[in-house]
Structure formats: C-alpha cells, structure tokens
Amino acid sequence: MKFLKKLSSLLLAALMLAACLPVQALADDVPYQTYNYDYWEEIVQIPAPYVPDGAISGVSLNCGTFASPQDICVAPNGDLYIADTGHNRIVVVDGTGRKVERIIDSFENEGETDTFNAPTGVCVSENERLYVADRENQRIVVLELDGTLDHIVRDPQSDVLPAGFVFKPLKISVDYADRIYCIAQNMFQGILVFETDGQFSGFFGTINVQLTLWEKFWKKVATKEERQNQTLYIATEFTGMDIDESGFVYATNIDENGLQGVRRLNPRGEDVIKKGRNENVGGDLWINGSGAYAGPSQITDVVYRGEGIFSLLDRKRGRVFTYDHEGNLLYIFGGLGTQEGTFTTPVAIEQWNGELLVLDATRAEIYRFSPTEYGSLINQAVALRYDGDEALAVPLWERVLELDENNELACSGIGKAYLSAGDNKAAMKYLKLGMNRDYYSVAFKRYRSEILRAHLGQALTVLGVVIVAAVAVTKLRDRFKAKGRGKKEKGGVSG
Amino acid sequence: MRAAFGKEKWRYLLYTMTHPVDGFYWIRHQDRGSVPLAVLLVICFSLCFSINRISANFIVNDVEPASVDSLQELSGVLLLYVLLCVGNWSITCLMNGSGRMKDIAIAIGYGCAPMIPALLIATVFSQFITVEEGAFYYLIIGLGVAYAVIVMLLGIRQVHDYTMGKTLVTLFLTFVAILFILFVSLLLIDLIGQVYNFFRSIYTELVFRM
Numbered sequence: 051m052k053f054l055k056k057l058s059s060l061l062l063a064a065l066m067l068a069a070c071l072p073v074q075a076l077a078d079d080v081p082y083q084t085y086n087y088d089y090w091e092e093i094v095q096i097p098a099p100y101v102p103d104g105a106i107s108g109v110s111l112n113c114g115t116f117a118s119p120q121d122i123c124v125a126p127n128g129d130l131y132i133a134d135t136g137h138n139r140i141v142v143v144d145g146t147g148r149k150v151e152r153i154i155d156s157f158e159n160e161g162e163t164d165t166f167n168a169p170t171g172v173c174v175s176e177n178e179r180l181y182v183a184d185r186e187n188q189r190i191v192v193l194e195l196d197g198t199l200d201h202i203v204r205d206p207q208s209d210v211l212p213a214g215f216v217f218k219p220l221k222i223s224v225d226y227a228d229r230i231y232c233i234a235q236n237m238f239q240g241i242l243v244f245e246t247d248g249q250f251s252g253f254f255g256t257i258n259v260q261l262t263l264w265e266k267f268w269k270k271v272a273t274k275e276e277r278q279n280q281t282l283y284i285a286t287e288f289t290g291m292d293i294d295e296s297g298f299v300y301a302t303n304i305d306e307n308g309l310q311g312v313r314r315l316n317p318r319g320e321d322v323i324k325k326g327r328n329e330n331v332g333g334d335l336w337i338n339g340s341g342a343y344a345g346p347s348q349i350t351d352v353v354y355r356g357e358g359i360f361s362l363l364d365r366k367r368g369r370v371f372t373y374d375h376e377g378n379l380l381y382i383f384g385g386l387g388t389q390e391g392t393f394t395t396p397v398a399i400e401q402w403n404g405e406l407l408v409l410d411a412t413r414a415e416i417y418r419f420s421p422t423e424y425g426s427l428i429n430q431a432v433a434l435r436y437d438g439d440e441a442l443a444v445p446l447w448e449r450v451l452e453l454d455e456n457n458e459l460a461c462s463g464i465g466k467a468y469l470s471a472g473d474n475k476a477a478m479k480y481l482k483l484g485m486n487r488d489y490y491s492v493a494f495k496r497y498r499s500e501i502l503r504a505h506l507g508q509a510l511t512v513l514g515v516v517i518v519a520a521v522a523v524t525k526l527r528d529r530f531k532a533k534g535r536g537k538k539e540k541g542g543v544s545g
Numbered sequence: 546m547r548a549a550f551g552k553e554k555w556r557y558l559l560y561t562m563t564h565p566v567d568g569f570y571w572i573r574h575q576d577r578g579s580v581p582l583a584v585l586l587v588i589c590f591s592l593c594f595s596i597n598r599i600s601a602n603f604i605v606n607d608v609e610p611a612s613v614d615s616l617q618e619l620s621g622v623l624l625l626y627v628l629l630c631v632g633n634w635s636i637t638c639l640m641n642g643s644g645r646m647k648d649i650a651i652a653i654g655y656g657c658a659p660m661i662p663a664l665l666i667a668t669v670f671s672q673f674i675t676v677e678e679g680a681f682y683y684l685i686i687g688l689g690v691a692y693a694v695i696v697m698l699l700g701i702r703q704v705h706d707y708t709m710g711k712t713l714v715t716l717f718l719t720f721v722a723i724l725f726i727l728f729v730s731l732l733l734i735d736l737i738g739q740v741y742n743f744f745r746s747i748y749t750e751l752v753f754r755m
Contacts, residue, residue, distance in 0.1 A: 090609040487604045491675035498673070 081392050082368075082385035089458060089485035091328060091335050096454050099372075099381040099425030100406060102391025106143065107415040108134075111150050113141060116414035121183075121221065124402050125174035125195070132409075132416070133172040133182070138165055140172055140182060145403065147418070154180075154197045164199075166191070171233075175224035183219035183232065190219050190230060190244070203230065206242060206250030223291040223299065231299055233288045240319070241288055241301060255301055255315040257285040290351030290398065292360070298322070300352045300360055308332040308346025312362055326377030333364045333371050334382075343367065353399045353406075357433035361399060363408060368393040370406065370419075374432045378459065381428065383419075384408070391417055424453045431463060441467050462486045469493050474500060549581040558582065561655055565696050569703035573648050580647055583654020584626075590657040591615075591622035593664040602671040605679045629653055632722035633701065636715050642705035652704050656697030663689020 084098045108115040117136025124130055128145035139155035156165045171183030179200060180193040189204035206217055218235035219242075225231070230244040231254065240253035261269070261283060272280065290302045299315040311332040314323035325331050333347025347364035354360045358375025368386040373379055385392050395412040404426075406419040421429065427450050434443040444467045447460040454460070462484030468477035469489060474497040481490040548554070557577045561568030572578035595615035598608045630650050637644060644652070667685040674682060702712040 090612075092609075482603065485603065487676055491604055491677070495675045 080383070081387060081389040082383055084381065084383045086379055086381055087328065087335050088456070089327070093336065094456060096381055096457070097424040098383060098422055099428065100370075100383055100419035100421055103405065103418045103420040105390060105415045105417050106130075106147050106407075108141075111141070111143060111148075113150050113153060116141070118411050119397075119409055119414055120170040120411060121172050121398050122400050122407060122409045122416060123172045123174055124400050124407075126176060126178065128403065129174075130400075130402060130407070130416075131172045131174055131180065133169045135168050135170050138167060138169065140166075140169060140180070147402075152197070154193070157191070157193060157197055157199045159199055159202070171219060171221040173222045173224050175228055176226050177228060179224075179228070181222050181224050181230060183222045185218050185220060185235070188217045188219075190222060190232065201248060203244055203248040206244070208250050208252070210239070210253065211250075221289075221291055223293050225293050225297045225299075227297075231291060231293070233291065233301075236287075238285045238287060241291070241299070241315075254319040255288075255299065255313060255321065256319070257288075257303060257313075259283045259285045289349065290363075292352050292354045294354045295356070300354050302349040302352045302362060304348045304350075305332050305346060308334065308337045311347060311349030311364075312352050312360070324375065324377040326373065326379065328379070331362075331373060331377050333362060333369065334367065347371070350396065351398045353401050355401045355429075357436040359429065359432055359436075361401075361406065363396050363399040365393075365396050368396055370399065370408065374459075375436055380432060380459065381425065391419070393417070424450065427453075428459070431460070435463065441470065443467070458484045458486075460484075462489070465489060465493070469496075549579045550585075551579075553577075554579040554582050558586075558655060558658065561700075562658060562696065565699040566703055569648075569652060569700045572651055573644065573704045573706075578648070578651035578655065580650050580654075583651045586654045586657050586661070587622060587626050588619065590660050590664075591619045593661050593668075594618060594622070597664040597668045601668050601682075602674070604676050605671050605674070605682050626653065628723045628726060629719065632719040632726060633715065636718045636722050637705050640711070640715055640718075642707065642715070644701070644704035644706075648704035649701070652700030653697060656693050656700055659692035659696060660689045663692070 080098045080101055084096055085093050086096050088094050114137070116132065116134045119132055120135040121133040122130060123133075129151060130143040130145075130147065132141040132143065134141050137155075139153055141153050142151040143149070144151045156163050158164070166182060166184050167186035168184070169182045170185045171181075173181045174195070175181065178195055180195055182191045182193065184191050189202050191202055192200040194200055204217065215237075219232045220235055221233040223231045228246045230248075232242040232244065234242055238257075240256035243251050243254045245251045265283070269277065286303045286305065288301045288303050292300045294300065297317060300312055301315060302312045303310075305311050309330055309332045310323075310325070312323065313321040316322045323331060328335065333349055337344065337346045339345075343366075345366065347362075347369065348366040349362045350365045351363045352360055353363075355372075359380070360373055362371045362373070363369075364371065364384075367384075369382055369384040371379060371382050384396075386394065388394070393408060393410045393413075395410055396408050397411045398409040400407045400409075402418075404421060408417045408419070409415075410417065427446050431443040431446040431450065434440065434446070440463065443463055447457075447463040447467075450457050450460040451464070461480045465477045465480030465482075465484055465486065466489055468474075468480060469492065474493050477493040478490060478497060481493055554577075557568070557572075561572065561578070568577075592615065595613055595618050598606070598613045598618075599610045599615075630646065630653060633649050633653075634644075634646050636642075637649070663685055667682050667689070670685060671682050698709075698712060698716075701707075701716070702709060705712070705715070707715065
C-alpha cells in the first residue's frame, strides 16, 4: 500500500514536470494547414511560416464591435486604419494595436457636418492623406489625417463611361503622385484612374474576356435571337489592390480557371507579372473535386510586402499565398474555421510591423499573424536574392534546410551561391535538388568543360595510340595474308 | 521455341530494319519472321519507354519519376498492341488484305524495334547535355519515332499487298475498330458486373437468412 502511494506521487510529480516543459511550435499547433507545392505540383507539408498572434476587434479596442468592416490600411507612420463599413466610420489604431487614436465618423464640408455612408475602402497615401471610398454616397472623400476635408471626388465624366453609370467605389489605392486607382461596383472595364486634381482620366488594366474555341464556335452558329438570350461574356471585376514602391499596381481578380488571381500592372496598364515555373499565380493548384470547398481559389485582396514579395488572400478556403517577384510560391497558410487564426469571410490583408493582418468581415475582427523562424528566414533570404546579395542568403537557406529539408527554393539558392563561388559539382547537386533546370545547365556546362579541359590531353593521347596501333595491325595482317596467299598460289602452280 | 528466337530470326530482323520492303515480303511469303520475337520487341519497347521516363535527366524530363509504374505501362502497351493487331486484322480481312494475323503481329512488333535503341541512346545522352542542347535529345527520339512509323507502315503495306493510300485508309479504320472494340468490351464488362452483383446479392441474402 505504501509502495503504491509512493508510486502514484512519483507519477504525479513526473506529470507536473512534463507540463512545465516548454512547448515547441510545430505545424500541428496551428489551427490551419501550412504547405507548399513542389516542382511536380505535389502538396508538401512545411513548418508553419506564420502563427496566429491574437486579434484586434472593436471589443479589444473599447470602441464597440465593428459592423461588417471591409478594408484596412496601414499608414506610413504605422497607424492602422479600419473601414468600419456598417458603422459608417473610420477607426484609427495606433502602432501597438491596443489603443484607438481617433475615430473619424464625420467631417466639415462647406460649413456643414458631413458623414460617410458605407465606407468600403480606405487608403492612406505616401503624402499622408486619407482616402475613403464612400460607396453609398457615390464619392471618394479625401481627408487630411486629422480629419479635415481636402477635396471630394465624385461623378466621373467621360465618353468611355456607359450612360447612366452610377459610381460606387469599393476599393481604392493611391500612388506616390496622388493618382487614385479605384475599383467600382459593376465596372468591368477596369480600374478607374483619377488624376491628382480629381479628374477621371481613364481605365486601367482591363481584363480581357477569354473565350474558349467551343464558345466561339457556338457564338458563330447561334442566330441573333439566340445570342440575345445567351448570358453575356463579361470580364471579371477586380477585387483588391496594392501599389508597390515603384508605382506598379497589384490588382486581384477572381479567375474561374484558377490560373491568375493577381495582375501586376505597369503605368501603361499592362500586366507584367511573372508567373513562376508553375505558370500560375492563382492560389491553389489542386482545385478539382465537387462541393463548396472545391474549385479555384477566390483571391480577394493582395498586399505588396516589399522586395518583390506579395501575399494573396483567398476567401474560398481562407488561405494566404505568398509569392516572390518571380511568381514562385514561398509558403501557404491559413484556413476557414471558427478558431482564432482561422477565418469566416476574409476580405482584406495588410502587412504591419512585420506581421500579417487579415480582416474578417463577418466576425468583425482583425487576426494578427507573426512570422516564425522559418517564415522570417524565407522572407529575409528572398529579400537578399531580390537585392542581388545571393551569397549573403546562403546561411539563411542552410538554416531553412535544417527546418524543411525538401525546400526547393533553399536548395536552389545554395546551388546558385556555389555556382558563383566556382564549385560546379556542389552547385549541380543542390540545383538538381532544387529542380532548377536553367542554372543546373549552367553548372553542368562549366563542370563538363572543366573535366574536358583536364582530361582532353590524355584522351587524345590514348586515341592517337589506338589509331596507330589499329593501322599497324591491319597493315601487318594484310602483309601476312598476302604472303600466305602467295604461298598458296605457288603451291597451286607446283601441284 | 528455339527456332522462334533463333540466330537467323535475329539476323532477319536486322535485314528487315534495313530493307523493310523486301524483308516484310519474305516474312509474308516464307515465314522468315517470328511472332514471339515481335512480342519480345514490344515488351522491350515498353521497358525502354519506362526507363526513359524514369531516368532521363530532369532538364529534359517533364515526368515525375515516382509516378511511373513500368508494369502498368507494360500492360498498357501490350493491350494497345493486341488491340492494334486485332483491329487491323478485322479491317483488312474485309478489305482484301492478304496478311495473316501472324504477319500483322510481326509487322507491328518489328516496327517497335527502332524505338528501343533510340530511347536508350537518348536516355544516356540526356545525362550529358544542357538545356540548350536538349534539341538533340528530342532529335534522337524523333528520329526513332519516324523510323518506327516508316517501318510499321511499310510492314503493314507489304504484308497486305496494299498501296500506300489503302494502307492509310485501313489504319484509320483500324482506329475506328479499336474504339468499337473498347466500347463493346466496356459494355460487356459492365453487364457481367451487373450479373455478378445480382448473384452475389442473392448469395448474401441467403447467407443472412440461414
């Protein structure tokens, strides 16, 4: 009996000790999938690149629950602007995320107090002005950061706009020259661009309708009456925007084929995005199946995160896809659900002090995600590569390989460093692991000429000796045969 | 059996590769070919095909090596071989072709032969090239395929004593016949499955009641 008591107390102590041990952050600890696609477009599990790190809500800020917030924006000074659409106000949160700086729900307009009506988009420009897409008032309100009115943009006038067009701005972005890029409701012709003075100057980045051969065929065959009854082929609308430091606009749209969910538009409005080796910047690659959960990703927003890295937000499966400037997937995380760190209706994504913020409209909360060692290593290494300091990235990539030994980007990065250091054989090994055809070829070419240069002399000597020997042997044999034949002939004559 | 793989059969295979018209003529009229050898060639072709898909260098190989199942590919190739032979035979029977089943099997089987060295050489060659030189890899395979197609066409033409135009027409009809055979056999398999399920459910019904 005594022994049993002792044993149980011992067990209890051991249990308590185990509970005190520090917990390691494993991929299983996050409430969502963390994965990537490899060269063969197979899903590979990766360590969590980002982990949930709390939430910002109206309750946590003591300003009353948000009502269906639709957009967030990070100002250059680090403040966070939240478009609290249902309450017709803009909430400004300070850099810590714990305190409300101010709430903008009205402003002075020509001597009268004016208010918002369903502000769905918010943007702070580099020149420190606040732009609000005031949807139901059909205008864009431009305010100073303290809330005084600068000017209002409304009623775009142009021949290219359809007659009776009602301007309902949804999302806005502003570039360094204070040009306004605006996504408007039911506007399929592209992004509306307003010049600095508020004049509408035209459309930008129109998505062309892609007809399949089959649809073209039926269009040809159909009669005029039939065509009128068919559904129109309409280009998809844009869903979200961001602008990088050189003024290129990243604009997302919902692609039915799941191939391209984001465009990178140059100042002429042409798409210049690189699609990586999968030829795909549309989110998930495995989209077959049936049911509500299958189908292509529906990209709703994009955030440009510097050094060519950008993240896409998918509302279909609640995932965040991060790409480098070449369009290669870096990592994928996130999911739908009800736990903290998962989403119900994700609508906007932003980067804030190195964290990622995702706004959920239904739950009216902003979820914060902070990078793990794995995530920040990849971010840093990709940034170094973007800046051309590939050699500096090697120790980072090596650490990435310790955490995730099948990481193709890391292998490729190390291989390239070996290549520029002149170690062609090691470069070949890593570039092959990284499935990098072009650079492997370069490494192999150099290795091959190295080998040839070292051994060509020997090879030619051996070849020369062999040829000489062969000639000699044939000659000798011919002579021998000729002799033999001569003997035979002689014998024949004598016989 | 020894005769089927005998030395003269191999030698005659080489002769047929270099002189397809004459070669297939004597195969038809003097039984100089060998069906087991033809089947062996088809099997070899299938193996080389798998080897190429698995081992060709990754800079020219778009196939994931782990996804290649050589036995599955072998059964697929053999099935296609049987279908081609049966389909061609059933069409040429109706179109005055003088070839026997045996001759068709030999013509198609021998036709695969040029692909075997082409695939092997290309696989080895791919280990020593860069992306820019990949064109040579595809050239080797392309030559192999072209050679195989020519030998196969001439073989089928020769054993049936057709003109080239008629050969092409019968080949097209052969593919139609293959589709037809596949359709009927799928139908048959489905019906057999239903009958089997019927008896099986009777059996389970009985087992549950006893």
